[in-house]
Amino acid sequence: MSRVLRASAIMAAGTMVSRVTGFIRSAVLVAALGSAQMGDAYTVANAIPFILFDFLIGGILSSVVVPMIVRRQKSDIDGGRAYEQRLMTVGTITLTLLTVVAVLLARPLIGLYTSDWSPRRIEVAVTLAQFVLPQIAFFGIGALAGAILNTRDRFAAPMWAPVLNNVVMIAVLVLYYLKAGSAGADVGTVSEADLALLGLGTTAGIVVQCLVLMVSLHKVGFRFRPRFDLREAGLGEMVRTGSWTLVYVSVTQLGFLVTTNIASGAGAKAAGAGNTAYAQAFQLFQLPYGIIAVSVITAMLPRMSRSAAEGDLDSIREEFSSGVRLVASLLVPAGLLLMVLGPAVTVMIYSWGNNNPDDAVYIGNVLQVFGLALVPFSIFQLLLRVFYAFGDTRTPVFIGAGNTAVSIALSFLASAVLPARYVVMGLAFALTVSYIAGTGVAWALASRRVRGLQGRVVAAGLSRMYMAALPAAAAALGVLWLTQELTDLNPLSAAIMLAAGGGLGMVLYLVIAHRMRIPEVSSVVGMVAGRVGR
Template identity: 25%
Template sequence: MSEAKKNVQDGVIKAAGILVIANMLSSLLGIVRDVIIYSVFDSGSYTDAYNASFTIPDTIYTVLVGGGLSAAFIPVFSSYIAEKKYEDGYKMASSILNIVAIAAAIICIIGEIFTPQLLPLILNKSGSTWTPEVLELTITLTRIMFFQCFFMCLTGICMGILQSYKDFTPPSIGSVLYNVTIIGVGVLLLTLGTGIAGFCIGVVTGSIVNLLVQVFPIYKHGFQYRKAIDFDHEGVKKFFKLFGPVVIGIAVTQLNQVVNRWFASGLDKGTLSNMTQAQRIFQLPINIFAYALAMSIFPTMVEHYATGNMDEYKKDLSLGIRNVAFIILPCAVGIISIRVPLVRAVYYQGNFSEGNITILATLLAFYCIGMIGYATRQVVLQGFYAIKETKTPVTINIFILCLNMALTMLFVRIWGANGIAIAYSTAGLCSITLQTFFLRRKVGTIRGTEIKNSLLKCLFCCAVMFLVTTAASIVFEHNLSIETKKMQFLEVLILVAVGGASYFTMALFLKMEELTSVLAVLKRKFLHR
């Protein structure tokens, strides 16, 4: 391997490592926050209102910050940096920043004014939760949440600037401090009698802290802010050309979540809260590994495509898919096998009722079926965005939205809340199938044989892990008391350790390239410094 390639590979590994650690901490802190809330309020009207208040602001954040801004901004700004056209890059970035600030402020004002009119779009008020008192609380909480949209949109641009410079540390720190602030402010205000609204105020405060963490580092890279908006700038035109289709595509995808919440809100009290918690755990491995790896290889794939090096582009894409599958498949199977002990250890305390354990665990299992689809899709989507192809993902996402809605309407009548999860997982598996098929038509083969062989080996290792973990769980629960929280967490840790050991032992036995590469990286990083 040449020195240049080695440096690129090391850069991807370092970026992925930073993002994995930060996303892990941030996601775990998010669960800690929810555990505190559910131990105080249980899964009921107050938590349903709290979760509902996230829907509109979360949708705006995911569409604009979580994908739209970064996917459209990074390729354009990175090209100016790569070509050393710094002044053009500064003008382009400043114009986008100013435009986004104005647009975000307008969105927040409209949201604050028309919150009561917007709620029927996301809530099925026929559910038993939605008494007039709870609806009024939901309106209040949603209005508080809207303030975070302004700060998070600005954060998205700052993160895009930093990631274009391949600096992933400030965005990672910001995401951790965001959740730390929510917990700190929420608990403090809870003691002062603000109730669940204190955590919403914590969300807004956390978004401000997150923005401040991003702002100062961008100037260390030499960035120079310009007080101007130039719609005629070539970079601004390129940004909006990419931004429109990307936003539509992500908005369509996010509508799947809105559809799920709408159906859940029309079921029994607490269903929306249980579904939200199941999704939180389901998203944990995806947030930690899939998003991190996809974002870390995105600038590199953009660079390979810009220089015409399609072989390296395909190599990064294939390795990204295989590595994500190597990590996500055992996470999904492992969570399914230990779902009851996991939910019991994490949530069963305070006012969280014992009856919710089985409900939440079952929902979680059905969501995990589609985890591999939603995880690997993140890498494939970055593959589309790197070649500046945004229309195909939009078309696929529209089809998947329609499929999810149709399946949800059918399955919810048969299986209730579980039907929502089954429909969502089915849609995710269909999505990755279509995304991969059409990306291959755009760029040619993406080392499909390597991916197929890797998936088959992963599935075999997961089957062994499932049998071992299930057997260990039976032995544990029949021979040891699990009444105390200490023993509940000990059970989960033992099952995770046993399952992980069996999976990686089988992977080593099968000489999987993905495991070998991970071990080589660790050896190079920690033993040969």
């Protein structure tokens, strides 16, 4: 566990700064665009590059490329250097072609993800999409560079590079707000020049992020020289293995398509309760997951891939079990605190500029529902890496298909029976239920694959963590009630709630968990105390 903890701590530090600056970016974004029509137009347009990247490239990078690079580093005479050159060559060509095609198809792509929008709103979204779609190439090349860095146990740059992206975007959004004012939140009055500033500025942030990763890759000795001897690139193996990943991403994107259309339709009927509310709540929900779970996942996959290649199932079981318990030791209290303090978080962040305070509260209500999903979502992602370590991308497809089927069914049910104002909360609940079910199925299959995942040890650890976290949630709830009795909910009172309720809750949890001798919490406390004492 100590190795995972050290590697995860390095990445968590970068991710923490990235997420904090991401908080600021989100606050400035909603202040400049609002969370109604203009905010939804930007949210959908800016999501499409990432959708296309994940659909065609991203899933293969996360599940296939890292294990393949690790194997070639062990088997090739040159340590896999030529193989990495071929991958970068193929990736650059493919991503460039994909970007050109995507820009040409911007209008039908926007139409695919919207419902009941006015012609002007669609036109604004199409214009923004044409400016932001070039992100695909830069984001993809940067992701490939990050994958190569990870296989060399260099985790810092991929976690710190998004910070610069956020800084660029904050500057762009502040400039946009100062230039456009209240007109910048109205699709009917926003100018073409303002849309160009917003769209090109968004792409500029990703360009900077990519450059940082390429510079870091150069520092560890990688020199990009195009290689076209692609017969040695292992593309056949990649296609065979990655085809299942492509199916998996297709299945999950089907769920996203349904969610986006339902949310956009709800937003058209109830301002502030559409795509922006869902996207911002989901981003905040991802904060603890991104800081804690992603760091552990990134450190685990190369190690489990090496153990799988050597047939060492004991190491895989231990790596996974310790990773789950380490992740849960902080995500358990975080999930409960999100369920209590969700509106306080969003009022503090989003009650500024062109956004309505009531809409900020609504984002917080959605965040409260997402709090239920935090632990099962994170464990589910850890479970998928067990399959990926063996090069098995087929099993996650069937698990993902079941997840998506549950989510889609519940999403349509929410759209049919709930008032428009509550539909997005229903979508968040649908996602929560789907990941609870998916985690159960994935655990059973992964446990069979490696002959046990130390389930009793993990269950006992989670039970003790929840016992330690419940008093923390109760304390935060008490602070919330007392603050609301004394004053109305506004950014200042929300900040007090978070500082007092969230701070007291986490301190109480750490003290109780430490007294209960939960080893994962004791390791975290000991590491922090050691660093503070230096």
